[in-house]
Amino acid sequence: MTEHIDSIRTYTVVLLALLVLTAVTTLVAFVDLGAYSVVVALAIAVCKMLLVALFFMHVRHSTKLTKLVVVGGLLWLLILLMLTLSDFTTRGWLGVPGR
Amino acid sequence: MASEAETPALQVQFDTEAQQKDASTLGMWIFLITEVMFFGGMFTAYTVYRRAYSDAFAVASASLNVTIGAINTAVLLVSSFTMVMAVRAAQLGQRRMIVLFLVLTLIFGGIFLGVKAYEWNEKFEQHHVPGPSFHLDGVPQQGHAQLFFSLYFAMTGLHAAHMVIGVGLISWLIWLARKGTFTAEYNTPVDMVGLYWHFVDIIWIFLFPLLYLIDRHLPK
Numbered sequence: 001m002t003e004h005i006d007s008i009r010t011y012t013v014v015l016l017a018l019l020v021l022t023a024v025t026t027l028v029a030f031v032d033l034g035a036y037s038v039v040v041a042l043a044i045a046v047c048k049m050l051l052v053a054l055f056f057m058h059v060r061h062s063t064k065l066t067k068l069v070v071v072g073g074l075l076w077l078l079i080l081l082m083l084t085l086s087d088f089t090t091r092g093w094l095g096v097p098g099r
Numbered sequence: 100m101a102s103e104a105e106t107p108a109l110q111v112q113f114d115t116e117a118q119q120k121d122a123s124t125l126g127m128w129i130f131l132i133t134e135v136m137f138f139g140g141m142f143t144a145y146t147v148y149r150r151a152y153s154d155a156f157a158v159a160s161a162s163l164n165v166t167i168g169a170i171n172t173a174v175l176l177v178s179s180f181t182m183v184m185a186v187r188a189a190q191l192g193q194r195r196m197i198v199l200f201l202v203l204t205l206i207f208g209g210i211f212l213g214v215k216a217y218e219w220n221e222k223f224e225q226h227h228v229p230g231p232s233f234h235l236d237g238v239p240q241q242g243h244a245q246l247f248f249s250l251y252f253a254m255t256g257l258h259a260a261h262m263v264i265g266v267g268l269i270s271w272l273i274w275l276a277r278k279g280t281f282t283a284e285y286n287t288p289v290d291m292v293g294l295y296w297h298f299v300d301i302i303w304i305f306l307f308p309l310l311y312l313i314d315r316h317l318p319k
Binding site for chain 2: 003005006008011012014015018019022023025026029030031032033037038041042044045048049052053055056057062063065066069070072073074076077080081084085088089
């Protein structure tokens with residue numbers, strides 16, 4: 001069994017990065033970025049998710065099959081979000097009477 | 100290979116311990132993906148209604164206490180760190196360290212839930228709980244603001260329910276670790292509960308900006 005054991009240093013650095021990103025996302029929320037405030041907030045959240053998944057959840061050292069399942073799962077989440085939003089964002093476009 | 104076959108923890112259907120561990124990890128991830136889809140439905144509902152009623156959602160979101168939210172996020176991230184340190188201790192077969200880090204994780208998880216309970220209580224006192232007595236200042240459409248708080252309670256409530264289950268699982272691990280169940284060769288339960296705990300952390304990583312932070316910059 002080739003189990004990879006990360007160093008305490010690695011985990012500490014990841015924790016510090018997560019805490020810094022939390023501070024950044026909180027502070028940047030008070031800056032007026034217009035429509036981009038959502039984009040920035042979600043981009044930082046995705047970075048934090050990747051740090052937790054890759055390092056704390058050991059996806060980095062996982063088998064190819066596990067990696068495939070993780071990516072596949074996120075793909076299904078995207079399908080859920082995108083198909084639903086493609087409905088709700090386009091409902092007003094055709095000007096159907098009664099809407 | 101003979102030494103591996105003699106390990107009592109190896110079940111008959113597996114050839115090696117590595118194969119057994121990989122199967123457990125894969126199974127846990129498939130469970131977590133179903134959880135992602137479970138929470139995903141709520142995130143989708145949130146996105147749709149935030150688009151539809153963005154003004155009311157902005158005011159309602161701004162009424163949440165961002166300082167408490169940020170501190171609680173940090174507490175949860177630290178609990179993830181102590182959890183991963185418990186997993187590391189298990190991989191190295193350090194029994195005392197497993198128990199120490201699991202207890203620390205339990206404490207930080209408990210602090211998070213305590214702060215959450217304080218926040219919820221505050222909502223009840225301020226009449227920010229959806230229902231007949233609901234009132235939020237500065238919103239013409241009270242129904243739209245109620246929708247935000249309905250989603251707030253559903254999402255943070257479901258998240259907290261997962262935390263409570265996690266606290267139960269960690270307590271169980273502490274009991275097993277004290278008995279000496281976990282060794283450098285067999286520590287799968289610690290690893291799997293670790294995956295669960297980190298997953299719950301990731302859900303909060305998205306809940307915090309979406310509920311507390313978005314539209315903060317708008318003038319009140």
